[in-house]
Structures are given as C-alpha cells and as structure tokens.
Amino acid sequence: MNKDQLLAYINENDIQKVKFAFADIDGVLRGKTISTEKLLDGLQDGYGFCDVAFGWDVNDAAYDNVKLTGWHSGYPDKNCRIDLATMRNIPWQENITFFLADFSKEDGNDLSACPRSLLKRIIKQCDEMGYHAEFAQEFEWFNFRETPHSLQEKSFNQLKPLTPGMFGYSILRTSQENAFYTDLFDLLTRFNIPVEGLHTETGPGVYEAAIAHDNTLAAADKAALFKAAVKEIASIHGITATFMAKWNADLPGCSGHIHQSLWDKSYKTNLFYNADDEQNMSDLLKHYLAGQLYCLPHLLPMYAPTINSYKRLVEGAWAPTTITWGVDNRTTAIRILNSNEKYTRLEMRIPGSDSNPYLAIAASLASGLYGVKHKLSLNIAATQGNGYQDVSNGRLHSNLHDATMAMQNSSVAKELFGEAFVDHFTNTRLWEHRQYAKSVSDWELKRYFEII
Incomplete structure (x- = not known):
C-alpha cells in the first residue's frame, strides 16, 4: 500500500484515528493513537517519539548505564517510521486500524537499540x-x-x-x-x-x-x-x-x-x-x-x-x-x-x-x-x-549475568550486530541483573527470617 492507496482507504472507511506501535528492547510494544491527519503528515519524515522508550526497563525505570539515551542526552525525540505493509485492523477494538513501526533510516544509520531495525539489517544480508x-x-x-x-x-x-x-x-x-x-x-x-x-x-x-x-x-x-x-x-x-x-x-x-x-x-x-x-x-x-x-x-x-x-x-x-x-x-x-x-x-x-x-x-x-x-x-x-x-x-550459561558478560566481551557478537547495539543491549541486561541482585525474595524471607 502506498500513500495514495492509504488515503483512499481512510476516506472510504471514514477512519479518524489509527494506532501504531514498535517493540522496545524487551519486545514490549510501545505506541500511541494518532489522528489520520498526523498519520499522513508523517509518512515521509516520520514521527517524533521520545527515545526514553529505549532508555528504561520493563517497569519504566531509567537505565543508568547506557550511552544511547539518558539524562545526559536530555531524552530527545527520535524519528519513528510506520511500515505500511504491516497495516491490519484490530477486530476486538471496533475495527481500529493498526501499524507497526521502527526506527530505520533511509541512509542505513538506524537507531542501534531498535530491535526491528536490527532484524531488517540482518535480512538485507540474507537477501x-x-x-x-x-x-x-x-x-x-x-x-x-x-x-x-x-x-x-x-x-x-x-x-x-x-x-x-x-x-x-x-x-x-x-x-x-x-x-x-x-x-x-x-x-x-x-x-x-x-x-x-x-x-x-x-x-x-x-x-x-x-x-x-x-x-x-x-x-x-x-x-x-x-x-x-x-x-x-x-x-x-x-x-x-x-x-x-x-x-x-x-x-x-x-x-x-x-x-x-x-x-x-x-x-x-x-x-x-x-x-x-x-x-x-x-x-x-x-x-x-x-x-x-x-x-x-x-x-x-x-x-x-x-x-x-x-x-x-x-x-x-x-x-x-x-x-x-x-x-x-x-x-x-x-x-x-x-x-x-x-x-x-x-x-x-x-x-x-x-x-x-x-x-x-x-x-x-x-x-x-x-x-x-x-x-x-x-x-x-x-x-x-x-x-x-x-x-x-x-x-x-546458567544465569543472565554470565551470559551477558560473555556477549559483551564477544568479538563475534560485535561483528554480527555492531558495537553500538551490543553495548546498549548488554548494559540493559546488566541493569536487569543488578535490579535482581539487590532484591529480597520470598525464598530468602521463608528461609532466613526466623531461623537466622
């Protein structure tokens, strides 16, 4: 579907709004609902989306160890682009039109933390x-x-x-x-x-x-x-x-x-x-x-x-x-x-x-x-x-920390996916490990609370 076909579809079906989303580093979909006017306006140059979506964890806590984004960068907008080939209607939501998006760029200089953009680069190599x-x-x-x-x-x-x-x-x-x-x-x-x-x-x-x-x-x-x-x-x-x-x-x-x-x-x-x-x-x-x-x-x-x-x-x-x-x-x-x-x-x-x-x-x-x-x-x-x-x-490897350290130090991983992605991804996994390491589990309470 091209822009003209999309416009015709919108007019024929009286569509006023659409949803779009992209996958963050954990595969969680993040997105928003926008008007069809904004949809059409952003097809060429994209839509500004705060890059904190790649700067926080599954509980929206900001990573303190990534270079791509953070308090040091001011959390600016990055251009998110909708893929028209992913258009589908949501049958359980009054037939709302939905699109997937990513942070790919025409010059190939994609946002290194975007999982879908990373996969597209590997697919290109396969082709x-x-x-x-x-x-x-x-x-x-x-x-x-x-x-x-x-x-x-x-x-x-x-x-x-x-x-x-x-x-x-x-x-x-x-x-x-x-x-x-x-x-x-x-x-x-x-x-x-x-x-x-x-x-x-x-x-x-x-x-x-x-x-x-x-x-x-x-x-x-x-x-x-x-x-x-x-x-x-x-x-x-x-x-x-x-x-x-x-x-x-x-x-x-x-x-x-x-x-x-x-x-x-x-x-x-x-x-x-x-x-x-x-x-x-x-x-x-x-x-x-x-x-x-x-x-x-x-x-x-x-x-x-x-x-x-x-x-x-x-x-x-x-x-x-x-x-x-x-x-x-x-x-x-x-x-x-x-x-x-x-x-x-x-x-x-x-x-x-x-x-x-x-x-x-x-x-x-x-x-x-x-x-x-x-x-x-x-x-x-x-x-x-x-x-x-x-x-x-x-x-x-039997735990996330050891597996992540192996990947972070791997020349093979960097050859396959680039140093920027490996650095960002592994640091998010080390953050995840640190959050776990400082937590007190039910197992610890039941085992130690009374006896120790």
Missing part, C-alpha cells in the same frame, strides 16, 4: 547472499482468572489458573473454555496472525500456539503482535495471560521455539534439504547449523533475555542446557526436522516465551548466516538420546 528465509515462532503461556488489580492485591500469590490440573492436549479443557479458545483462534487469524495449531499444554491453564511461517520480518512482526494480542483478547474474558519463561518452580516453563529454513529467492526450493544425504541435510544446512552452535555462547541473552529465562533452562524441564543438536530430539538446543523437502527446517529450542522475537530471530538468522559465510564444518555430532547428559561441547 544479498541470495537466500529467502522463512521463520515461525511458537509460544506457550499460562492463563489466569485474574485482573491487573487482583494480581497486585494478591502480590502475585495464590493465583487462580484458568483451569486446574495437568492436562496436555485436552479436548475437554478447551471445550470448557470455548468462548476464549474460539476467540483466540478466530480473532488472531482476522488480525493477520494465522494460527496453525492451538492446544493445552501440561500445566494448569497453559496453552500452546504455533503461528504459520512467513518471511523473516513478517514472522517476527506476527510473533511480537501475537503476545500483545493474546493479552488483549484474554482481558476481554477476564483472564490474564503471562509469557514469563517460568512463573512457578513446580510447573513446566514456557517455550518460544523458532522454526527456520532457507530457500532459493523464488521460494520454490528448500535449500536445507538433500535427499542424497544420510540425514537429508544439505551442506548449507550443516553450515547454518554449525554457525548457530558456534555463536550460541556469544549470543545467549538474545534468546534468554531475563533473569527468569534461566529458571526455565534447567535439566529435565523440556528446555536445553547444553550446546547440542539432534534429529527430532527435544532434549537438545537445536532440533532438526527433515522428513521431507517441504517441511525440512531447524528448530531453535532455547528461547522462552519471554524472548523478544526480533532479537531472537535476528540472532538465529545472523548466526546461521555466519556459519554459511565462513563455511563452518559441522564438527559436533548429533546427540543420540538425552541431550542433558551430552556436555561434550559445553553447557549454556
């Missing part, structure tokens, strides 16, 4: 190498019969799940919550987030959804919008949805696995498939896989960005802890699915549902392309059996 990449992210999340107010009043304790008990792939539970379940499937599809599958997972009130695959940018857009849309649809039903990686120590965590493949530019041939190979894996897939395995220790915070992420990455919790791969093996960090050409793909199993889709997908694509560019040999054997016990190539 220049002659490949078309397809991606899809799937999510698990828990649902509760709570509101934002009740969560605060209960101090996030004694929460009531949408449904009780452990009942994965349940037909009964979804029928009992048919209105919510049906709205999720139907409204997401009408919001241009087609869902391939939706079902309960094991755990009280937990669902899993697989989003249909698409080109890289569209897939990341849909993943980011999916989480926000689910929260809004849930709210209509008096439900709160959480995408925390691990909300309860006694229950399974929530994944955000990323499926990916490389095709020729015409999108007719899956370049990851080779019928003549014993494992149906092309040399391109082997290089791509080798790149991801090699880069994993350098980029882990882009897959696991929160303190809570690492509570999920523990043995026996259906989440990887080792630098491993396997064919249809759900205990490894990377799972290869290769039954036929159409569906051959790589599944990155490290990200939780708390991951920022733009950054997790950028890390996946960039590290895979790194292996292709350097023709890295796949010198790590496929894990047979239990990936938790295969430590031959090392373990993943």
